[in-house]
Amino acid sequence: MPLKEIESRADIQQLVDSFYSRVQADELLGHIFNDIAKVDWDLHLPKMYDFWDSLLLDGSFSGNVMQPHFRLNKLIPLEEQHFNRWLAIFEDTVHSLFTGEKAELAIYRARSIKEIMEFKINLVNHPPKDNSKIPLVNPGNESKG
Ligand code: HEM
Known part of the structure; x- marks a missing residue:
């Protein structure tokens, strides 16, 4: 099938359905x-x-x-591998079905x-031990104004 542009609610539904059926079949994420x-x-x-419609077309998501x-992360810590897999499946799904500006916007x-x-969850799972060790100014290189 030739690739098409993301233009309608039906396209969004196809994207989302296809993405989550791949996610469910994935050995790392399906179980989660x-x-x-x-x-x-x-x-x-x-x-x-609604979420993807609001980001790509004109829908509303509340x-x-x-x-x-955060809730899921208490049941199973979400780590880099999970986020990377999620994104890889998403990008593959978009590119297998769609082309054009909205398709690239979806990936962006x-x-x-x-x-x-990932950044916010990572702060919960791996809190920085001692912030005072992170220099605010490069030592020996302070600006004298
Ligand atoms: C490790 C990666 C991820 C996992 C395992 C994951 C898993 C989940 C789960 C289990 C839910 C709750 C479903 C329910 O209500 O029962 C959820 C909701 C949701 N996820 Fe994710 N997710 C991931 C990454 C993402 C990313 C990167 C996005 C956005 C680009 C996203 C967007 C959403 C949204 C919008 C909801 C619905 C929020 C609401 O209920 O208002 N997720 N996700």
């Missing part, structure tokens, strides 16, 4: 969604249609992106949110 988080897909998928991930947005999410 199905057995640990026990995701109710009938509720989760429509939420994710949810808290971080909260379910996913990367940005993934980076922020």
